[in-house]
Amino acid sequence: MSLLVVLVIITALAFDFTNGFHDTANAMATSIATGALRPKVAVGLSAVLNIVGAFLSVQVAKTISGGIVDDAKITPAIVFGGLIGAILWNLMTWLAGLPSSSSHALFGGLIGATWIAAGHGAVHFDKVMEKVIIPALASPLIAGFVALIATFAVYTLTRRARKDTVTRGFRSGQAISASMVSLAHGTNDAQKTMGVITLTLIAAKELPSGSGPPFWVIVTAGLAIAAGTYLGGWRIIRTVGHRITQVESPQGFAAETAAAAVILASSHQGYALSTTHVCSGSVIGSGVGKRLAEVRWGVAGQMVIAWVLTLPAAAVVGALAGRLASAGTWGIVLVAALGVAAAAAIYLRSRPNAIHAGNINEVDSSGATQTRPTPTPAGTPA
Numbered sequence: 001m002s003l004l005v006v007l008v009i010i011t012a013l014a015f016d017f018t019n020g021f022h023d024t025a026n027a028m029a030t031s032i033a034t035g036a037l038r039p040k041v042a043v044g045l046s047a048v049l050n051i052v053g054a055f056l057s058v059q060v061a062k063t064i065s066g067g068i069v070d071d072a073k074i075t076p077a078i079v080f081g082g083l084i085g086a087i088l089w090n091l092m093t094w095l096a097g098l099p100s101s102s103s104h105a106l107f108g109g110l111i112g113a114t115w116i117a118a119g120h121g122a123v124h125f126d127k128v129m130e131k132v133i134i135p136a137l138a139s140p141l142i143a144g145f146v147a148l149i150a151t152f153a154v155y156t157l158t159r160r161a162r163k164d165t166v167t168r169g170f171r172s173g174q175a176i177s178a179s180m181v182s183l184a185h186g187t188n189d190a191q192k193t194m195g196v197i198t199l200t201l202i203a204a205k206e207l208p209s210g211s212g213p214p215f216w217v218i219v220t221a222g223l224a225i226a227a228g229t230y231l232g233g234w235r236i237i238r239t240v241g242h243r244i245t246q247v248e249s250p251q252g253f254a255a256e257t258a259a260a261a262v263i264l265a266s267s268h269q270g271y272a273l274s275t276t277h278v279c280s281g282s283v284i285g286s287g288v289g290k291r292l293a294e295v296r297w298g299v300a301g302q303m304v305i306a307w308v309l310t311l312p313a314a315a316v317v318g319a320l321a322g323r324l325a326s327a328g329t330w331g332i333v334l335v336a337a338l339g340v341a342a343a344a345a346i347y348l349r350s351r352p353n354a355i356h357a358g359n360i361n362e363v364d365s366s367g368a369t370q371t372r373p374t375p376t377p378a379g380t381p382a
Contacts, residue, residue, distance in 0.1 A: 004332065005204045008076045009197055011083045013224040016193035018090040019102040020050065020228020023189060025236040026099070026259070026279035027181040030252035030286075032361065033241030034167075036174035039234075039357035046182040047230035053186020054222030057267055060188055061213050063131050064195025068107065069114045071202045071209055073122035077332060078113045079200045081322025084339045085109030089314040091346045093306055097235040097243075097355075100306040101274035105314040106192055107132055112315030113322025135266060135273035136307075140281025143262045147282040150254035151289030158250065170249035177256035182229075184263035185275050186222065191267075193221040234355040240280060242361070243299045245287030254289070255282040277307060 027049075028042040037045070086102070086109035093100040107128070114122050158166045194213040197220075201207040207214075213221075241247060247255070259275075259282040266273045280303055287295040321339070324331040 001206060002076075002204065004076050004080070005200060005206065007332070007336070008080045008083070008200045011080055011087070012193050012196045012200070013220060015083050015087050015090070015102075015106065015196075016190070016221055016224035017228040017231075018087055018094070019106075019189055019193070020047075020225040021231045021233040022090050022094055022100075022102050022228070022236060023185060023275055024229050024231075024233045025240040026275045027178055027185055027256075029237045029240035029279075030247045030255055030283065031174045031178040032237060033247050034171060034174065034249040034252045035361075036171035036249060036252065037178065039237075039361075042178070043230050043357075045179060046185075047226040049179055049182035050186035050190060050226045050229050051222040053183040053188075054190035054194075054218055054225070056183075056187045058191060058194065058212050058218070059269070060191035060267055060271070061195035061198060063127075063271075064192055064199065068124060068127055068131070069110060069199070070118075070122045070124065071199055073118045074114050074199070074203050075117075075326065076200050076204050077325040078117045078322045079110065079196060079203065080332065081117070081320075081325040081335060082106070082109035082111075082113035082318040083196065084321040084325075084335055085112060085314045085316070085318030088317055088339065088342055088346075089310060091343055093310075094233060094235060095346050095350050096306075097239045098303060098306040099236045099240055099276045099280050100303075100310045101136070101276045103189065103192055103274045103276075104132070104136065104307070104310040106196065108311035108314030109318030109321075110196070111311075112317070112319035113325075115315075116319040117322045117326045131271055132273075135271045136277060139262055139266065139273045140277040140284075142281075143258050143278045144281035144285030144288075146258035146261065147255045147285030148289035150258055151251050151286045154250040154254055155290060167249050170253045173253045174249060174256060177253050177260065180260035181256050181263070181275075181279065184260045184267065186225065187267045188263055188273065188275055190221045190225045193224065194218055197221065234357065235350075238355055239299065239303075240283055243296060244280070244283050244303075245295045247283065247286065248290070251283075251286035251290055255279070255286040258282040258285065274307075 027046045031037040086105040089105040198213045259279045321335045325335045
């Protein structure tokens with residue numbers, strides 16, 4: 001196995017790590033917001049179930065390794081460039097607290113790098129439409145509609161019950177529904193990195209065309225996404241849990257159940273959909289389904305803009321990185337250096353306004369961060 005292939009595999013696992021902390025909100029934001037699970041318990045549980053989910057299916061991995069691009073026309077250097085584009089978009093949207101799609105960032109980076117370096121004929125646009133674009137449009141609408149109906153039904157059936165009893169009951173239910181979303185997330189998103197690594201191995205002639213992911217690829221991809229999940233993408237968790245709508249436990253249960261059902265069904269069919277789109281759509285649906293609930297459509301609009309921009313923005317960065325990486329060793333080194341520098345700059349930019357497990361639920365009624373009063377020094381007027 002060449003040094004370049006090893007570098008691409010490490011970069012793919014780095015993307016998987018960013019996917020984990022970028023998408024933790026998908027499974028656990030509503031449970032953390034309603035108090036059904038403590039923040040650290042939630043991300044720990046989600047991490048474990050992401051690993052379990054990674055072993056349940058390989059259909060999505062096969063879609064990526066043999067369906068999106070022509071594995072006979074690409075090289076490991078092209079895959080490397082695509083991954084850099086995906087990672088940088090993930091980090092930028094994490095900094096902004098926007099739940100954009102890690103999946104579409106990956107597809108965009110890979111498509112852009114392949115198109116520029118190997119020609120448009122190396123991209124299977126019919127498969128992109130069938131397995132990526134159509135699910136991207138349909139899945140949040142389906143999940144939102146199911147969550148709307150479920151939320152309306154839940155509040156209708158429990159309207160005569162005591163509110164504290166309902167809250168306690170659905171908080172318990174959320175522990176189960178959030179776990180199902182985490183399991184589904186591992187089943188769908190961990191497979192995307194498996195598919196990229198498998199594609200790299202096929203391009204490097206380490207595996208025959210049409211191969212599924214080897215066992216060690218499944219294990220490492222599952223561990224990488226679980227590690228990122230446990231770190232916790234607290235910025236995006238706050239957006240999904242508090243800024244879209246104020247979520248109560250019956251809404252959280254309905255949203256999580258709807259999202260898990262849609263993701264698991266899609267994974268079984270090999271659709272590489274965005275779990276972010278599904279889960280965000282279900283949260284919006286749960287807000288619409290609750291009488292007098294406020295859905296902050298301005299925040300929802302920002303999310304949709306990020307969704308629309310994700311694939312083309314990652315494609316542009318992936319195309320530039322892929323072209324440079326394909327130029328030779330100097331290009332690969334330059335792309336790697338620029339990627340590390342950009343990632344470090346984004347991380348340093350996030351530190352002055354850090355969000356973590358200790359302050360994740362410290363928000364006001366609009367979902368904005370609460371400001372704590374500055375302590376008055378002793379001996380001075382209050």
